[in-house]
Amino acid sequence: MTKPAKRHALTTRLWHWSNLVAMVILFMSGLTISNAHRYLYWGDWGFEAKDAWLAVPRFPDWMTIPGYYSLAVARDWHILAAWLFALTLLFGWIAMLVNRHFKRDIATRREEWRPANIKADIAAHLRLDFDHGKGKYNFIQKLTYGLVLGVILPGMVLTGIAISPGMEPTFGWMVDLMGGRQSARSFHFIFAALVFGFFVIHVLLVILSGPIWQLRSMITGRDGR
Amino acid sequence: MKRRNFLVAAGAAFLAGCNKVAESAPGAKLLSAAESWHKAAHRFLSNREALAPEYPRSAISPYFRGNGSVDPTNGDYQAQAASDFANWRLEVRGLVETPLSLTLDNIRRLPQRTQVTRHDCVEGWSAIGEWTGPQLSLLLDAATLRPEARYIVFRCADELSGARYYESVDLIDAYHPQTIIAHRLNGEPLPIKNGAPLRMRIERQLGYKHAKYLTAIEAVASLEDLYGGKGGYWEDRGYQWYAGI
Ligand code: HEM
Ligand code: HEM
Numbered sequence: 001m002t003k004p005a006k007r008h009a010l011t012t013r014l015w016h017w018s019n020l021v022a023m024v025i026l027f028m029s030g031l032t033i034s035n036a037h038r039y040l041y042w043g044d045w046g047f048e049a050k051d052a053w054l055a056v057p058r059f060p061d062w063m064t065i066p067g068y069y070s071l072a073v074a075r076d077w078h079i080l081a082a083w084l085f086a087l088t089l090l091f092g093w094i095a096m097l098v099n100r101h102f103k104r105d106i107a108t109r110r111e112e113w114r115p116a117n118i119k120a121d122i123a124a125h126l127r128l129d130f131d132h133g134k135g136k137y138n139f140i141q142k143l144t145y146g147l148v149l150g151v152i153l154p155g156m157v158l159t160g161i162a163i164s165p166g167m168e169p170t171f172g173w174m175v176d177l178m179g180g181r182q183s184a185r186s187f188h189f190i191f192a193a194l195v196f197g198f199f200v201i202h203v204l205l206v207i208l209s210g211p212i213w214q215l216r217s218m219i220t221g222r223d224g225r
Numbered sequence: 226m227k228r229r230n231f232l233v234a235a236g237a238a239f240l241a242g243c244n245k246v247a248e249s250a251p252g253a254k255l256l257s258a259a260e261s262w263h264k265a266a267h268r269f270l271s272n273r274e275a276l277a278p279e280y281p282r283s284a285i286s287p288y289f290r291g292n293g294s295v296d297p298t299n300g301d302y303q304a305q306a307a308s309d310f311a312n313w314r315l316e317v318r319g320l321v322e323t324p325l326s327l328t329l330d331n332i333r334r335l336p337q338r339t340q341v342t343r344h345d346c347v348e349g350w351s352a353i354g355e356w357t358g359p360q361l362s363l364l365l366d367a368a369t370l371r372p373e374a375r376y377i378v379f380r381c382a383d384e385l386s387g388a389r390y391y392e393s394v395d396l397i398d399a400y401h402p403q404t405i406i407a408h409r410l411n412g413e414p415l416p417i418k419n420g421a422p423l424r425m426r427i428e429r430q431l432g433y434k435h436a437k438y439l440t441a442i443e444a445v446a447s448l449e450d451l452y453g454g455k456g457g458y459w460e461d462r463g464y465q466w467y468a469g470i
Contacts, residue, residue, distance in 0.1 A: 036347075036348040037346070037348040037349035039349075041351075044284065045286045045353045046350060047286075062237060066240065067237075071347065071348070072459075073247065075347070080255060165345050165431060166271070166430065166467070168429070169271050169275030169276055169277055169278075170275060175278075
């Protein structure tokens with residue numbers, strides 16, 4: 001298979017790096033917000049440790065924005081970066097549908113779901129061979145990127161909206177669907193943890209598969225190999 | 226261990242950068258502008274009168290947590306509490322045509338609204354309770370706002386860390402049907418930890434807007450001359466004035 005000389009469209013690269021900035025700010029300020037009340041609940045209400053399904057550990061200051069405990073400052077950053085994050089995601093999706101990057105590179109094809117293909121894909125990953133699919137991305141890559149772009153990142157925005165009391169009069173149905181405000185808050189936290197998990201594996205795989213050419217491709221767009 | 230040191234160093238550099246941005250004039254402006262974009266988005270997407278969810282009585286949480294001041298010791302509050310707040314007055318004043326001074330009995334005799342609503346604290350927890358009291362709009366109409374009035378300030382009896390508590394809302398939230406002056410919680414007179422004898426309910430915003438130990442309602446044209454100038458005790462300490470986020 002010949003790979004196209006242009007590996008990543010400008011819009012993909014713009015989305016990817018602005019998303020990274022927004023994400024780091026949201027995640028680190030989110031940890032300060034979590035420190036303000038470290039218990040997560042299911043349902044509409046909850047305020048005491050005994051009602052919690054999870055007591056989250058206290059995150060050390062160096063992991064948080066602003067680097068010392070201030071819920072007020074952390075919330076300032078969180079609600080500013082939320083705009084960058086949500087608008088970039090919207091822009092990324094529109095670009096990806098218009099230039100057909102989604103259909104061409106990320107949507108999986110039926111034959112890729114055959115057990116034999118999935119097995120072969122996993123085996124290749126274990127040999128650290130990531131460049132084996134037919135298209136730009138192999139099956140597992142497509143699936144992961146698809147889930148991140150289509151479920152987890154939009155889920156961050158929707159659960160974030162659901163925790164905001166000012167939005168609830170209009171989006172009450174969404175809060176109900178998530179099982180109540182405290183459930184929505186739990187999902188917001190769980191999704192943030194999933195994003196972090198993806199981030200770690202993603203960066204690890206970039207490093208394993210050749211960080212220099214990968215980064216060059218994601219910055220300049222040209223296939224860096 | 227080395228990698229961890231690297232992460233810590235990178236984190237520290239990033240944080241220093243963030244704090245530089247936050248301290249710079251345009252950075253600070255951007256950070257506070259984001260709050261008003263959220264407010265604009267919320268108000269664009271929601272009808273001004275749209276109601277916060279109300280629950281059946283069976284949803285009431287077993288106990289209603291108190292936060293911030295839970296037993297004020299300043300002024301004559303304790304003496305007032307000992308006399309069951311018999312001499313408590315609620316003033317309606319500022320930019321109004323007819324200032325009012327109401328006793329608790331006056332307030333209980335007004336038409337009442339009872340609502341089972343959820344209270345969301347900025348820290349993250351929520352509790353559900355049933356609140357009873359007259360709508361704020363009733364008092365504002367009785368006193369008749371002057372055209373210059375743009376905000377309603379809530380004056381409180383309690384001090385927190387040595388500073389007087391206060392809060393404010395704009396006229397949209399002041400006239401919202403669920404904005405009431407509560408004197409009952411779950412069918413009982415308001416407990417001291419929850420703001421006895423009177424507190425605000427501003428149902429579409431976070432808990433710190435719901436001023437407790439209410440002594441006066443004041444119509445003003447600007448928030449700048451009050452205390453820290455940001456329109457509330459927590460706002461003066463950096464929190465968002467629009468607390469619907
Ligand atoms: C448009 C996007 C987002 C919005 C509107 C939003 C909004 C919020 C709000 C309102 C809270 C406060 C919840 C509370 O009161 O406890 C919060 C908490 C939090 N956010 Fe976000 N957020 C967004 C995106 C993100 C992203 C992308 C991440 C991380 C990758 C993140 C991580 C967190 C974390 C860890 C918390 C603390 C959870 C807790 O313990 O309460 N948020 N967010
Ligand atoms: C330091 C951090 C990061 C680095 C170095 C990095 C690097 C890369 C590289 C090199 C690619 C191209 C992979 C390829 O062509 O095979 C890529 C793609 C991608 N990355 Fe990242 N990334 C980072 C953070 C993130 C974060 C935080 C997210 C989202 C939570 C993310 C989501 C994605 C997605 C969805 C793609 C596929 C883009 C597309 O083709 O539409 N990345 N990343």
